[in-house]
Amino acid sequence: MLELRPITDDDVPRVNDWLHRDHVRRWYEIPSLGITLDDWLDEIGRRHAEFHWLTHLIAEWRGVPIGLCQYYRCADSDEDFGLLPVPGSYGIDYLVGEEAYLGAGHGKTMIAALAAAIFSFPDAERVTAGIDPRNTASERALLSCGFTLFDAERARYVLNNTDV
Secondary structure: OEEEEEOOHHHHHHHHHHHOOHHHHHHHOEHHHOEOHHHHHHHHHOOOOOOOOEEEEEEEEOOEEEEEEEEEEHHHOOOOOOOOOOOOEEEEEEEEOOHHHOOOOHHHHHHHHHHHHHOOOOOOOEEEEEOOOOOHHHHHHHHHOOOEEEEOOOOEEEEEHHHO
16 A cells, blocks of 8 residues: 655655666756756755745655655746646646556556645645656556646646546
8 A cells, every 4th residue: 555654854865866766867857947856855855944835755655665756736836837727736746766666556546645635625626747748657647547638838737626
């Protein structure tokens, strides 16, 4: 069973390791947007200060940490969401860091758990994820959870609360 728990300082070295693995780095290091792996780690490191609006979670499968995910209210972010209505929207990011757990549906389970948690909030109308359009595994996981492509140019997917 997959469980999500808040990240702790003890998890940071493991997350650092995951981010530097090739299967994660290629999606989380985005030179065209000026995003480095250190940016992700900096947000985690300052999660109790200026990045308090991000909720970082460790995904555990049967007690084994296998991945990282986060969610946030889009209104709290300076991200450009294009035509997506920002009020009522929550963004998510997720990764399976442990190679042994890739291709077994854990990403899908993580996404579903994030969406369920978010939709328990009274203001949550939709969940969105922006992915690299070449990340077909992530696209398949999102689509299998009921997300639809909202903005093809930005590869932004959306799940509305009314769709679940």
